[in-house]
Amino acid sequence: MRILIQKFGGTSVRSKRxxxxxxxxxxxxxxxxxxxxxxxxxxxxxxxxxATDSLLGLVDFxxxxxxxxxxxxxxxxxxxxxxxxxxxxxxxxxxxxxALTGAQAGIKTDNRFSQAKIKEVKxxxxxxxxxxxxxxxxxxxxGETEQGEITTLGRGGSDTTxxxxxxxxxxxxxxxxxxxxxxxxxxxxxVKNARSLDVVTYMEICNxxxxxxxxxxxxxxxxxxQAEVPMRVRSxxxxxxxxxxxxxxxxxxxxIPDRLITGFAHIDSITQIRVKMKDEGQRLQSNVFKAMxxxxxxVDFINISPSEVVYTVTADLTEKAVNVLRSLGYxxxxxxxCAKVSAVGAGMTGVPGVASRIVQALTDKDIxxxxxxxxxxxxxxxxxxxxxxxxxxxxxxxxxxxxVKEVTM
Numbered sequence: 001m002r003i004l005i006q007k008f009g010g011t012s013v014r015s016k017r018x019x020x021x022x023x024x025x026x027x028x029x030x031x032x033x034x035x036x037x038x039x040x041x042x043x044x045x046x047x048x049x050x051a052t053d054s055l056l057g058l059v060d061f062x063x064x065x066x067x068x069x070x071x072x073x074x075x076x077x078x079x080x081x082x083x084x085x086x087x088x089x090x091x092x093x094x095x096x097x098x099a100l101t102g103a104q105a106g107i108k109t110d111n112r113f114s115q116a117k118i119k120e121v122k123x124x125x126x127x128x129x130x131x132x133x134x135x136x137x138x139x140x141x142x143g144e145t146e147q148g149e150i151t152t153l154g155r156g157g158s159d160t161t162x163x164x165x166x167x168x169x170x171x172x173x174x175x176x177x178x179x180x181x182x183x184x185x186x187x188x189x190x191v192k193n194a195r196s197l198d199v200v201t202y203m204e205i206c207n208x209x210x211x212x213x214x215x216x217x218x219x220x221x222x223x224x225x226q227a228e229v230p231m232r233v234r235s236x237x238x239x240x241x242x243x244x245x246x247x248x249x250x251x252x253x254x255x256i257p258d259r260l261i262t263g264f265a266h267i268d269s270i271t272q273i274r275v276k277m278k279d280e281g282q283r284l285q286s287n288v289f290k291a292m293x294x295x296x297x298x299v300d301f302i303n304i305s306p307s308e309v310v311y312t313v314t315a316d317l318t319e320k321a322v323n324v325l326r327s328l329g330y331x332x333x334x335x336x337x338c339a340k341v342s343a344v345g346a347g348m349t350g351v352p353g354v355a356s357r358i359v360q361a362l363t364d365k366d367i368x369x370x371x372x373x374x375x376x377x378x379x380x381x382x383x384x385x386x387x388x389x390x391x392x393x394x395x396x397x398x399x400x401x402x403x404v405k406e407v408t409m
């Protein structure tokens with residue numbers, strides 16, 4: 001049995017017109033002799049009535065007294081409704097299909113409501129249903145604890161559902177359908193001449209996703225990578241094959257083309273915090289980050305020197321972080337309205353001069369670099385948010401991504 005996983009997000013299933021396009025993708029896969037596990041998100045986005053945020057509005061979230069357990073019961077309804085609606089429309093097209101909740105599909109999670117982690121997938125029910133149906137439609141974003149409690153998987157939960165089911169069923173491929181035609185060299189809303197890529201490595205798309213690209217959740221990519229299941233990121237609105245996400249060397253023996261930079265991602269609405277050393281020596285470093293952790297404040301872009309610590313937090317946590325530091329007797333320097341730009345590429349490893357070109361391209365545009373860091377495959381710079389569009393366009397042009405030509409696999 002050749003199994004294909006297809007995941008469709010909320011905008012793909014929000015209307016009859018969009019669901020007709022979804023059904024076309026499913027029909028083509030059936031014609032290619034696949035059995036399909038189709039994972040769906042809730043119908044649309046707020047204010048659509050069955051979108052997750054709309055459902056939460058029924059209990060006045062976040063100003064409510066509803067328990068996390070009950071919120072998960074509520075939030076899971078959107079995907080369950082979506083699975084039944086799509087199944088009904090598939091049956092109208094004479095496609096044999098059945099709907100399953102996450103629990104019925106065998107997804108077992110821990111008991112961290114609203115942020116549950118998948119512990120195990122038992123695919124027996126899915127495999128049984130595929131013997132009698134061409135399509136099993138699974139409600140994404142949800143699972144069940146060992147005690148039978150409904151849980152939700154947090155942001156990107158439907159992507160994670162699809163990847164986990166792909167690994168558990170030994171699927172031939174996982175296809176993530178989105179609003180854009182694959183993975184782009186940059187956010188097309190910022191860079192008009194951004195291009196789609198034919199193929200990227202698991203690690204590259206993980207880095208892009210963690211650094212702000214929202215096409216697919218990085219946890220889903222990690223699961224697919226561990227199981228060695230190829231993934232495609234495609235557009236619901238096109239027949240194009242989109243972007244193949246795979247290992248650095250394909251089984252065909254063809255390498256992913258060498259390129260210094262695969263793409264650029266960004267995160268805005270960031271605040272840079274700088275705490276200068278007084279007399280406490282290394283205690284400053286320990287005190288600051290321990291206080292942030294105990295206050296539930298996630299920190300990023302950390303630079304530590306003998307005289308100071310510098311790091312970033314999201315804008316919504318700025319006031320809380322400053323108050324924590326002041327309670328410890330520190331007077332931090334705050335630089336609000338910043339953005340983090342990340343250059344990602346497997347080809348930059350060991351290649352000199354990449355950082356120099358990034359610095360020069362930004363300097364030529366009179367853009368100040370507030371912080372920088374690098375790893376083997378990623379270089380990060382922190383700039384003022386007002387310079388974001390100019391910066392990414394300049395870097396995109398510097399590394400020739402506007403005219404990138406990928407190898408068709």
